[in-house]
Amino acid sequence: MILRHRLAALFEAESVLIVRTEKSRESLQLPESTWQKTVLYQAESTQWPASLELKKRLDLAVVCVPAAELNPVLEKLSLYQPRALLLLTHYSSRAYDASQQRALQQWAQDHHCLLLGPRSFGLMRPNSGLNLSIQPQLPNQGKVALVSQSRTITTAILDWAQDANIGFSTVVDMGDEADVDLASVLDFLAVDNQSDSIILYLHSHPTSRQFASALYAATATKPIIVLKAAALDHSKELRAREEVFSALIRRTGAIRVRYLLQLYAAVKILSLRRRLKGTxxxxxxxxxxxxxxxxxxxxxxxxxxxxxxxxxxxxxxxxxxxxxxxxxxxxxxxxxxxxxxxxxxxxxxxxxxxxxxxxxxxxxxxxxxxxxxxxxxxxxxxxxxxxxxxxxxxxxxxxxxxxxxxxxxxxxxxxxxxxxxxxxxxxxxxxxxxxxQQIIPAYPLGRPANIEAAKHIVLELQQQGVRQLNETDCAQLLACFHVPILAQAKPYTVPTLAPTCIHMYTDAQYGPFMVFGAAAGNLEFISSRTAVELPPLNRNLARHLIERAPIWHERLHDVAGEDVFRELQQALEKLSELISEIPEIKTIQIDPLWLSPSGLYCSKIRMELHPLQDPQNLDCTSYQHMAIHPYPRHLVQHHQFKSGQPWVLRPIRPEDAQALQDFVRDLSAESRYMRFVSMMRELSPSMLARYSRIDYSRELALVATVPSTDSVMADQAGDRVIAFVHYLRNNDGRGAEYALVVADDWQRHGLGSQLMRAIIEAAKSQGLSYIDGYVLATNDGMLALLKRLGFKNDIDKYDPGLRRVWLDLGGAETE
Known part of the structure; x- marks a missing residue:
């Protein structure tokens, strides 16, 4: 059974109630198959239907009335209990103040109703003939989705597209985002079959983790172009945020443009059959x-x-x-x-x-x-x-x-x-x-960091009220993570290259970020002389950060040897680990940093701590302080079969894609059918990307691997996948659908139960209410395993040959 996406009530409404004034200027259009009813709002004389006489709950209420008249309309809508509410901009409306916004949010929460708006331009689905907007004409049908935070930009893009003969699958204006936000809409569009690419116009910076997570998931299967002009405020903090935001867009796989002309060119170019694989x-x-x-x-x-x-x-x-x-x-x-x-x-x-x-x-x-x-x-x-x-x-x-x-x-x-x-x-x-595709390695490179010792040092300093660390404390923290920087003045006899710097700061919205470039001295830490990146960093990301800094090309590229470059890479990588694992650190300044063949030197290292928080925040395995969730190394487990054969249970990585594909191809026809309920021989490119490139903060895929003896079967790490389990969030947002498959040669070794227990614990830690899956009624072995783990077994009402097996994780109802 395919669960309806929680935003389907907005974008694929089966029943719509329209409430509008007689002078409203919008021209609404609905597919013929959609149940609809219109109520003309006339203050005291409005004719409200006693009942909508629907067999199912009303999907959507579309309201376009003056802000002053909204409260009595909401009182009436409470009787009809819509799943979603779209508040269109009324021609006479003023802005909603903060108290009205809170009241709307509370109403939506009390009535379990999604809210798009207020003051929304509306939404359109041209391929379905749906126009719930103040725009009188639907744009051409197409495969591009447009999501915007500005009514004027939306209308400008639509006008240009009409002339350029470019069509759209979806157009949605977010309004004031009192409830439904950008992240939710991106989640819907990521799985929307009508949309091949997404245009995103941003007026303000979205919230960090949820937006980054949704963007990362969507870019795994379709290109996203983000248009955002720089902030008008020229303060140091906002200039830094712009650079950090650009880094976030790069890391999630999206493209940022700054001008409408660039956007128009980007929309045209992304329709190409082939994409560039170089410069x-x-x-x-x-x-x-x-x-x-x-x-x-x-x-x-x-x-x-x-x-x-x-x-x-x-x-x-x-x-x-x-x-x-x-x-x-x-x-x-x-x-x-x-x-x-x-x-x-x-x-x-x-x-x-x-x-x-x-x-x-x-x-x-x-x-x-x-x-x-x-x-x-x-x-x-x-x-x-x-x-x-x-x-x-x-x-x-x-x-x-x-x-x-x-x-x-x-x-x-x-x-x-x-x-x-x-x-x-x-x-x-x-x-x-x-x-x-870049994430930190599954196993630490070189000596593992002494994270517990570092946490102990920081906690003691915080309990003493220390905010600014002295040189000894800084050196101890660097030593815990084996950062190859000598906290001492460089010897005069050591030849050095042009002075550089490594800084780390914390943005109030996007968390910690790293800066590399020319020694800053008294200059601004974000300038044309520096490059910015978000942790966590691996070796490749550290290389990209170094190479984006102008000083590398202008003064270092031709004179710094490979050894110096590798040492600098390692320093950035280890500092990134320090920043990821110790959220109490607010700033780090290593400036000037001298590069030489004998090592990296810095005579003055400065670190500042955040004030002491609740001790429970010291558990940073959720990495809530970061915009990008690191690879969850704490989930890596080393095991051994009874035969003595070692195997590893670990979260999947993007570079496992080929090994996963090989694993699926090597399954017997029966195993593939039992898992995928089809005769497919391999995963499609979109399925492969969806399974191997995931956001660890909200979903998970685990693989069991053994060392590969066949280079054809190995991924870059030399591992062969022998079992795979994953869960992906269900469209309702509360649960997740899991799937498990074990290679034919490795069945009856206890892999299934170990992988399922691991995935259940992960789902609990991410706050899911339930996990469920669909198993063929003839798959007795899998049904028996799940029964032992406490799963309930229901006959699927849409297909008697399937069993819906589900486990309550302490949440609400699962239907």
Missing amino acids: RIAMVANGDGITQLALDIMRHGSTVRRASLSMETIEQLADGAMENDQLYNPVVRYAPWTTDFIDRVLPALAADPQVDGILVLLAPDPYADLHAIAEGLIALSKKLYKPLVTCWVGEYSMRGLRSKLEQAGIAALRTPDAAMDALNTLASYHYSQQLA
């Missing part, structure tokens, strides 16, 4: 001027760069070239283009291993048949296995050609800067997806 771009143009514009943009902070063509490619281009052709990147043909030219040049560029994508730049040419070129590009794009972006510079004669290519699914931009924005978006998406 090296080959350009083909019909003149020098447009390539110079593109190269100038590339030189000023662009993510993508000009590809260096291989000699083999240049030789291919020379074969058949005209006298004045430019063969090096950019490839330029000044003579009128023909389809033969593009059929010869573009495949050669796509075959070059040093090229990641192709940009075609065309200006109007009265001597060339550009309509034939457009048709040729459409035909050729289906054969190329690398992204193709086109730029048709001009307007009057080029608009129709751009439209033709866009309808064929090829990005066609109007200016070189728009084309570069689009390519930068593709490259940023690839980069963010790589960062989203």
